[in-house]
Amino acid sequence: MNALLKPAVTYRPMKKSDLDAVMAIEPEIYPYPWTRGNFSDSLKAGYSCWVCEHEGKLVGYAVLMMVLDEAHLLNISIARACHGHGWGRCLLEHVIGVARGYNGQMMFLEVRPSNKSALALYESMGFNEFSVRKGYYPAANGREDAVLMGLAL
Template identity: 70%
Template structure:
């Protein structure tokens, strides 16, 4: 794990819109985080569809990314990820707060996301920000033993 303090990174942590040129770096991170990662096509389709796609960088290196889809006054986080070496240091919270700010700028009233029930660290983060469990989506995610449910979470903006 790469340990950085907030004071070390605040001056160098940057958010910027994702570009097609970033997909190679993202594809190097995605399979190290998820057992069933997004494909290159998922990211390129998101960019081509005009979704709000962002990366966070430290010293010019992508350390995280997020994809936000807007539908009317609802924001839906489709993917939010921090590279393993940077997890557990608050960068996921920073990226999520940035995405919440983007959704508010676009006049969203609510934000939604799905998360695996087995991803307790992510659920803890979402709950600490104010997301609440709204429903269970049965057999939503692929899993080693077939399918895994998803917890649908929502946040009033």
Template identity: 65%
Template sequence: MSAVLNTQYQFRPMQLDDLDTIMVIEPQIYPYPWTRGNFSDSLSSGYSAWVLMLNDQIIGYSLMMLVLDEAHLLNLSVAKPYQKQGLGRTLLEHMVSIAKSNQMANMFLEVRPSNISAIALYENMGFNEMAVRRGYYPAANGREDAVLMGLAL
């Protein structure tokens, strides 16, 4: 596993009180960030939502919807100063572990085709491209497609 994860890093379930910090991180890493409502709705819906902590500071977070035997990864984010250190992989490994522990058969996600580093991470973790969702994401020139990826658990 990555040498980055040590005793300073911890996962814990996301709470409503975390949203102030998350709402600072989210627009720093996405041109079209989730809203506070997206996060609070996900929490109130009972989605599996986790934060990655370093010394009591949120440095990453992820949310996943579990339905029947399918896990749908909705958001996987690492604060800008902590990117490119293997923490995205650490978060993804955690979410895959949560999905497996909930006896999910498959995990799905959407990713922008322009997000080359995320696609590389997902492929490295065994995800495969399944389809393209046309016009899925907002973009500067209108809409951007999404690549639908899946992983058999």
């Protein structure tokens, strides 16, 4: 039997030199993207920042903040052209493993209720809705709520 295997993605810690590639992806997938300063500040603060590469090209990234035994996933993104390959799930699995490596007991994240694909991914990975943060995100019509989700690690 001969099966075609998709080339794997690799993960490594984000570096300041990755910010140009990150900033090329961020505004293409979010109407209200993080700024370069948000990513730079995350690196300076010592957050666990990761990039996902495929064939030497940065295709995704994640920013994880650890506070004691809680992990807060602040940003996880895959370039729009790379959606549908399962790399978002793989990157999420990676950062869950990172949080466990830091002895994390819970992981939290916020997601827009309008982001149906992200909600489906998080639910399929075992995240549960804890509450709703009213008016959390900027939106074209004012503000959008955030669904607060958590996963026991």
